[in-house]
Amino acid sequence: MRMARPALKTLTTGPPEAKGEFIRLCSSGRLKDALHHPFRDVLWSDPTLFAHVFRACRAIPLLHQLHAFAATCGAAADRFTTNNLMLAYADLGDLPTACSLFERIPSRNVMSWNILIGGYIKNGDLGSARKLFDEMPTRNVATWNAMVAGLTNAGLDEDSLGFFLAMRREGLHPDEFGLGSVFRCCAGLSDLVSGRQVHAYVVRCGMDIDMCVGNSLAHMYMWSGWLAEGEAVLKALPSLTVVSFNTTIAGRTQNGDSEGALEYLSMMRGIGLAADVVTFVSIITCCSDLAALAQGQQVHAQVIKAGVDKVIPVITCLVHMYSRCGCLGDSERVYSGYCGLDLFLLSAMISACGFHGQGHKAVELFKQMMNAGARPNEVTFLALLYACSHSGLKDEGLEFFELMTKTYGLQPSVKHYTCIVDLLGRSGCLDEAEALILSMPVRADGVIWKTLLSACKTQKNFDMAEQIAERVIEFDPRDSAPYVLLSNIRATSRRWGDVSELRKNMREKNVRKEPGVSWVELKGQVHQFCTGDKSHPRQGEIDEYLEEMMAKIRQCGYAPDMSMVFHDMEDEEKEVSLTHHSKKLAIAFAFLSLPEGVPIRIMKNLRVCDDCHVAIKLMSQVTGRDIVVRDVSRFHHFRDGKCSCGDYW
Structure with a gap:
């Protein structure tokens, strides 16, 4: 005897409740539960519910089965259901099937056209999307929004702005999503004039207090360098959200105000808003720009607490931040904590090794990537060539450049050629480097x-x-x-x-030389020094310590390199000038302020001069302290009288 199926409790209250539960299961991604008895009977009784099933489907094989099931039920003949089926195929990347369904719809509506256009855009086929757009009998705001957003996301900002203007000429009013895309395209074009005109339109329409529009508008102003205007837009919004703070933090970071960005993070936390991935990416970038290790470590702790320490963009920024702060070991630890293979993360680690003069490590990482079957891109090769040029790996660098152009068919940019020129120039091949510049296909x-x-x-x-x-x-x-x-x-x-x-x-010609500046972070505070500057509160102690230190390294063979003083003065004056270079002042202050055993990390805005390089090597020898110096192009790790650059910088 055939047993009757037991009824679930959710069905005891009747069909409307069953339908509601069915829709809820689909919306929450529990498709397996939704298709289980007795909910399958609900689907038989109301074929329009197939739309919810299709939207919840995340795999092509299962979608094929559901498609066949819908056809059996007769639901596939319904235009609403077919539109949702077509949307599912387009979202999963099966455009041929989506197109086939589109062709078989007897009476297409605007939604049918919009779905296929959106599918083309999502899959990167803007040409087919534009062709379909031109063939449409009628268009609505969603159609224009899709094209404007698609072109903006593809970096075709001029075309995107042109579509927006054409939309307005047809008398259609964009919604908040369309306006957000337009402001992003104005930001990409740095077209403040058009941005201001759209801003005026937004004010007239009363949409300037819409959160989506306001955040996009503020981003446009900040990206164009108008921080005050962007912040004024945000302050006029009904409330500040995480997106609003992210916009301000990213804007200040973009415009070089990293300290201000960090202040906004404190404000954000003060009002109880939790940072998200976008916040952390911007804030970690700020710490990188400032070489603020202590703050970077605090943010790293917050990242772990927030549970986003395995998110690729965050890991990549942490690798970069620790590298820029002179902690290559910490960069390696963060990198090794990720088990997968991500091209951008790997490129960041290769770049970090190159920045610290570890060219052989960079090459080894690249070979590991190749063995794993990953395909390098232009960013990867740029990091690799930079590493080779800063480690004297001439033959390897030229070999990788050939691999990039001939094996992978990638077109080098002027930055790639600059690395090769640097590689050849450092190796003494000046004529070859000049010939390369004159013959390269890029300007x-x-x-x-x-x-x-x-x-x-x-x-x-x-x-x-x-x-x-x-x-x-x-x-x-x-x-x-x-x-x-x-x-x-x-x-x-x-x-x-x-x-x-x-x-x-x-x-x-009113050309001003950039002054040499060195700085060191101590307990979250940055202490800055300029050559010959006497303004530091502890200047007397610094001078006294420097005098003692210079006497010690003279006993180890140090002799001031007078050729590093580019002014016509007496030798005694030259020696005093060399002693008070900004790097030496910063290092002396660090010796006075940091406890024994703590590495000294100095940041410098210009290239380390030959005299300072020799002196710092000897300082590391007589004190037994590790000294890390970042100059304009790389890091120098001084230990026991030697430098990681091997005197090649």
């Missing part, structure tokens, strides 16, 4: 010529340096770097008259 910029100019100085090819400096000045007559390098080269040759003439030329 040279000032940076690549400055890279070659710096190599000329390192290799003491002063005649070539004079010629290259002229090229650099042509790119940007207000850039102080070529003038300073040229002045230093002439000073090294004791051509004081030419030095004086060059400095006069700089004054006439």
Whole structure:
């Protein structure tokens, strides 16, 4: 005898309740439970419920089975159900089946067209989306929104703005989602004029207090460098949300106000809002920019507490932050805590190794990636070439450049070529480096010529340096770097008259040399030092300590390198000037302030000079302390009288 199926409690109250429970199960992703008896009977009795099943489906094989089930029930003939089935196929990337369904719909509505256009956009086929858009008999706001958002997300900001203007000419009013995309495209174009015009339109429509519109508008202003205007927009909103704070934090980070961004994090926590992944990514970036290790460690603890320490963008930022703060070991520990293989994370770790002069480690990581079957992209190769150029791995670097262009068919940017020029220049192949610049298919910029100019100085090819400096000045007559390098080269040759003439030329053109600044973080506070500066409250102690330290390293063979003083003065004055370079002042303060055994970490905005490099090596030897110095292009780890760069920087 066949046994009757036991009824579930949820069905005892009748069909309406059963339908409600069926929809709830689908909405919460519990598709297996929804399709179990007796809910399957509910589906038989009301085929329109198939729409909920299709939206909950996350796998193509199961969708094929449900499609067949709907056809058996006769539900597939219903346009509403077919539209949702088509949406499911499009979302799962099966566009051929979605197109086939679209062609078989006897009487398509706007939703049918919008679903297929959205499917094309989601799968990156903007050409097919545009073709379908042009063929549509009628369009609604959702149609235009989809195209504007799709073009903006693809970086086609000019086309996106053009679609928005065409939409307005047809008399349609965009909703908050469309306006959000328009403000993002104005930000991408740095088109503040158009952004202000759309802002005026938003005010007229009374949508300036909409949260979605307001946050997008604020982002547009901040991205364009108008922080005050962006913050004014946010303050006018009914309330501040996590998105609002994220917008401000990202805006301040983008505009170089990392300290202000950190203050907003405190404000955000003060009113009880919890940071999300976007917040942490921006804040960790701030700590990287400031090289604020203590704050970065605190944020890392918050990341772990929030349970987002396994999220790839957060891990990637942590790797970068620890690297920028001089803690390569911590970067490696964060990286090794992730079990998978992510290209961006791996590229960040390769970059960190290169930044710290660990070119062989970077190469090993790259080989591990290749063995795992991952395909490197332009970012990966840029990090790898940078690592090779800063570790003297000329042959390996040239081999990887060939691998990038010939094996993987990737087109090098000017940044990739700059790494190769740096690689060749540091190796003494100046003529080969210049020939590469003149023959490369991309347009040279000032940076690549400055890279070659710096190599000329390192290799003491002063005649070539004079010629290259002229090229650099042509790119940007207000850039102080070529003038300073040229002045230093002439000073090294004791051509004081030419030095004086060059400095006069700089004054006439109002070109200002960037002052050398070094800083050290102590208990969350940053202490900054400039060469010859006497303003620090502990300056007397610093001078006294420096005098003692210089005496100790002289006993170990230190002799001041007078060629590093690029002014015509007596030797005694030169020695005093060298002693009070900003790096030495910062290191002396750190020795006075930090307990024994704690590594000293100094940040520097310019390249470490030869004299300081020799002196710091000897300081590490006589004190037994690890000293880490970050300059404009890399880290130097000094220990026991040696530097990690191997005197190659």
